[in-house]
Amino acid sequence: MHDGELAVDADRVRRLVEHQFPALGGRPVRALPLAGTVNAVFRLGDDLAVRCPLHPGDPDAVLATMQHEADAAREFAGIAGLPTPELVAIGAPGEGYPLPWTVHTWIPGDVGTPAGAAHSTAFARDLAALVLRVHAADTGGRSFAGSGRGGHLPDHDAWVAECLARSGGLLPVDRVRLLWERLRVLPEPGRHVMTHGDLIPANVLVRGDRLAGVLDAGGTGPADPALDLVAGWHLLDADARTVFRGVTGSDDVEWSRGAAWALEQALGLVWYYRDTNPTMHALGRSTLTRLLAAPELTG
Structure with missing residues (x-):
């Protein structure tokens, strides 16, 4: 999926586990065909999972990031x-794999999809309840610190422009550009709250049409309250999304900022993963379709 992506397979993971954590050795190791773009994920027996970063990097910097993400995930x-x-262990580079890697507990459930529970008002209420719980948590006086989603919308103009330039023939570029121009100038939030920060389908677990768990909480931290509203655009169709909005209590400006964050995220998925990750490519398309069809945004 990425230039210079690291190669790691089940045999290498098995050797890493056996050599560094003998108590966990002997368990079957199986690669998971997930839509992950940052880590390769492997089942380790029935109750654990191994995550190996795909992007090359400095091992010390990667370790520091893992430790920071573990703290954030515990807070979440x-x-x-x-x-x-839950983090079980952090492994060291070895067996030809150049970076630290992690072992986590395995949470049962089905990975969410853009359409799987899209019509369910029960699922919409579960998502909204999650967002409200997280947003009510104490930030400890912190505010957004960084350059990613959740800060200042116009900071993403260059990225959106690049995505639009690369999306000719893939998307209705003029309509998407117009929508971004409308949304990027929205008023800033009056406060930052705790957020998960990446409530896409791949990070949501479901059983039937109910929310069963949440993955990849390493980005948890203070940000624009609208950031977690991307879940409504990624996971819900119009009627269920109306329920989701009603339970969260989002006003017009906050709801539209959530749409802006969803647009910024979805736009890159379409062209970047066009040939390498069909699941993420399709997510970008479905989210943009919902955004462009929403009368509160385009009417």
Whole structure:
């Protein structure tokens, strides 16, 4: 999926586990065909999972990021009220794999999809309840610190422009550009709140049409409250999305900022993963279709 992507397979993971964590050795190792773009994920027996970063990097910097994400994930687990993976161990480079890697608990459930529970008002209420719990948590006086989603919308103009330039023949570029121009100038939030930060389908677990767990909480931290509203655009069709909005209590400006964050995220998925990750490519398309069809945004 990425230039210079690291190669790692089940045999290498098996050797890493056996050599560094003998107590976990002997368990079957199986690669998962997930839509992950940052880590390769492997089942380790029935109750654990191994995550190996795909992007090359400095091992010390990667380790520091893993430790920061583990702290953030523990904070999320304390407020989410839903199952979420727990860090079991951090492994060292070895067996020809150049970076640290992690072992986590395995959370049962089906990975979410853009359409799987899109019509369910029960699922919409579950998502909204999660967002409200997280947003009610104490930030400890912190505010957004970084350059990613959740800060200042116009900071993403250059990225959106690049995506639009690369999306000719893939998307209705003029309509998407017009929508971004409308949304990027929205008023800033009056406060930052705790957020998960990446509520895409791949990070949501479902059983039937109910929310069963949340994955990849390493980005948890203070940000624009609208950031977690992307879940409504990624996972819900219009009627269920109306329920989701009603329960969260989002006003017109906050709701539209959530749409802006969803647009910024979805736009890159379409062209970047066109040939390498059909699941993420399709997610970008479905989210943009919902955004462009929403009368509150385009009417």
